[in-house]
Amino acid sequence: MSKAKTAPKAATAGKSAAHNTNAGEELVFTRPASLVDRATHYCPGCHHGIAHRMVAELLDEMDLADRTVAASSIGCSVFLYNYIKVDTVESPHGRAPAVATGIKRARPDKFVFTYQGDGDLASIGMAEIMHAANRGERITVVFVNNTVYGMTGGQMAPTTLIGQKTTTCPGGRCQDREGSPIRMSEIIAQLGGTAFCARGSLDSVKNIKQAKKYMRQAFEAQTKGLGFGFVELLSGCPTNWRMSPVAANKRITDEMIPYFPLGVYKELEGDGTCGSLIAPGTASGSAGESK
């Protein structure tokens, strides 16, 4: 996915410099320049690494890296600042959208994104994400949904599927007792300030490429000044699902995608001025009014 135009810069800095001169072949996939060359602390098969790489690739491809401020969350992704070469503010649990709101309002010229998990965004941070989306803050949220609290040891999250066993629902989540898994993309799409909302998945090459397109559109919702951009990424947690990485990917395909359907839930067009947002193909009316 990282095309040749970004490759030479990254390759010459690393150990691959010698190979880069080989005639007859070109480097078509390497580490994006915004991604730090170090081992991650994530478990084998964890999809955070893929999501990090997609964010870094887009920051490079859209030439945003120099003016980006990230608000990272609490969870396994707490060490985002170790892996992506942008300025990062570490937010209190669930409050990344509120922190990002402050950054964006103080420095409207900056590109601001948050990177949150489902225990962070859909549980303790529900109020912040709802109001940030409803206000139409010009920020982008990358929401990584793995249906479990990963860092703290696999407790039940609001997104845990019915019947899924976790350490706090060892018999499997029961709908009568613990309620239904929250579908965040559907909720965010209903709010007035949301300019783009989509759900992708990281379980297969095809879905990863599609998810990156969604992520690019969510970033563009901010760079064009349209409003709130939201992208949900279904991802795996092999450790807390007690599965092998390959089986975890299969679970996403077989169990998560049927409950969390992939696709674009909201997409508005406009010129960034107040009240100009409309759904594509709509002649009149402003479906997504903002501030």
Add this chain to the structure above:
Amino acid sequence: MSRILVTEERCKGCLLCTTVCPVSIIRQSERINLQGYKVAEVRAEDMATCTGCTSCATICPDMAIEVWRGKKQKKAA
């Protein structure tokens, strides 16, 4: 000729790359890296069939795979 380069000290042996390779040349080796994982590898004799599709690198969560794609034949001729 296309080829992949596995950075063995980054590989965590999750084997997701082995599930997406269209020519099924990636497999788990018996070598154990410093982190204690059995790394993915492509045997030298299998590398000729690599298509340079980048699927393995796309699904690798640890950026352990670089892909080099051979240029078209007309360039070499």
